[in-house]
Amino acid sequence: MKSSVIVFPGSNCDRDVAVALEKLQFKNSMVWHKETELPKSDLIVVPGGFSYGDYLRSGAIAAKSNILSEVINVGKKGVLILGICNGFQILIECGLLKGALLRNAGLKFVSKDIFVKVQSNKNQFFNKYKTSGVLKLNIAHNEGNYFTDKKHLEELENNDLVPLKYCDKEGNIDLKANPNGSINNIAGIFNENKNILGMMPHPERMADKIISSEDGLGLFLSLMN
């Protein structure tokens, strides 16, 4: 599998993702945002961080960068795209994913381990997990409060386009387990074709037992399937 990780000024999870990918023998390239061509890739990762210092709106400036027009092109052709945290914000700002990520309802930057429940494993990103499985992942963001209109929310829920929801340790999806006010406890969404995933939690931070756990590793393993 060939992968590309896009790097913006202010990206800070790019190397973590690269380490996770390389651990699984992905042939990975780091691609600077000023490039106009992408190396041939089966997977493109838009990593977390603070691209352009979150100026204007998180992800808004990065969404207009050179390489993003290429990412949009190949994304529409079906190439797998994974946006994590700021990468999710960028995928929303460039229009590959619908909705918006608002400031956390509690007005605070939230950095902690949380639990998410896998809503469905019938897709390219979660096929190594069990449906209804609970994963411990890490979040670190200020704008992760997912919002969308009623019609789109119904589309998401009715078509299995919400693969991850915030829950508690036992898997209960309720307000208490919602770290940022996200509508319906949504932690990640797909586009209609399920080749593009945006998620706020960081799977790359849970990809090695030495530093944390391997709860996030299944996502990268699923992508190889």
Add this chain to the structure above:
Amino acid sequence: MKFAVTVTLKKDVLDPQGKVVGQTLKNMGIQNLKQIRQGKFFEIEIDEKDTVKAESQVKEMCEKLLANNIIENFKISKTE
């Protein structure tokens, strides 16, 4: 030609910052405060003499970058 653009969150979108600012003003004794919504303000100057052209350019800027149409509204006014 100069323009002023304000970008504000749509009515249905939660504005936690505005809420906190409003609560603080109430705590400061302003009891008749009904509502406050926080937004962004841009001063834009462009080298264009044709008002219609300039206005449509500013509108394009708003739609493509300055505002996120899903959650925000924008208002353009010509200042000079």
